[in-house]
Amino acid sequence: MRTPTSAGTVCPLCSEPLDIDSIAAAETLSTAEALCHSCQQQPPPFTRAVAGNVYDAVRPAVHLMKFENVPALAQPLAAVLAQAMLALRPTAPTRMTVVPVPLYRGKRAYNQSTLLARHALRLLRSSAPDWQLHLQLHALRRTRHTESQYLLSREQRQQNVYGAFAVQGDVRGHDVLLIDDVYTTGATVAECARVLLAAGATSVHVATLARAAREIAVRWQPSRDGPMAETHH
Ligand SMILES: [Zn+2]
Known part of the structure; x- marks a missing residue:
């Protein structure tokens, strides 16, 4: 390991x-x-991916926000996301289209990535007022349900999300800043970046609330070869 x-x-x-x-x-x-x-x-197809914290540090709050219907937690968590976004600021384009990773329709009453993006943009309007960040909520849609990435290997995760997203907004010439809650192998955001670039986006950067370090997430599985990550992306 x-x-x-x-x-x-x-x-x-x-x-x-x-x-x-x-x-x-x-x-x-x-x-x-x-x-x-x-x-x-x-x-990866994206230019750079950053995360606000390690997943273990925010896991209870993320779990409540996503699975226990506590959307109010998006507000304090967005401060962590905004910090990650600021780390991109020195090298990122001055004008960016912010796109949350979508859920499959009806899966949950709210999309936690959208809530995080909204609150983070509000914070950045005061901390980085010259950064032109424009939220485009429906640039991407999820075309089908995907199995939970829990306990899938890196290759299985890539297969699981392949073709699961489609671009429905006009992103031609846009520098996209993709927002998601947790980054593990990056399979989900890489697939989103792939379709955005194929649709004409100029570049894709990624900011996530938290990163599940593969070294931490890896579990020994005696019956299988690949590393097994324990989170969802
Ligand atoms: Zn790397």
Whole structure:
């Protein structure tokens, strides 16, 4: 199992904590930037993904917000998301279209990613007033129900979400900032980014409330080979 070493040493593309091998590689590379194993093997379609906190730190609140019908929790959690979004600010475009990852219709009374995005934008209007962020709620729709990503391997997650999203707004020429609640392998946001770029978006950045570090989420499964992550994306 890989072990995160120093906090803050993360993959510049997906924010995965880097393992010892990757950090050693970074020190010998002239670019001084090493990618995590996952991004080396398969570069993500998005420009960069950031997260506000580790999932364990916000898990109880996220669970209440999503599964126990406590949407009011989106407001304090959005402050964490807004911090993550600010980390993108120095290198991100000055004008961006903010798109929450959609739910399948009727799945829940509210979409937690939409609530988080709304509250975070409100906060950023005062902390980053020159950043032109425009919410476009229905740029994406989910075309079918997807199985819970719980206990699926990385490859299974990619298959599970493939073709599950469609672009229904006009995103041609837009720099998109995709919002989701939890990032685990990135399969969901990568699939959203893929269809947005195919529909003409110029770039896709990703900000999530929390990141379930794969090292933390991995469980030993004696009967199976792949790492098994415990969260939903
Ligand atoms: Zn990475």
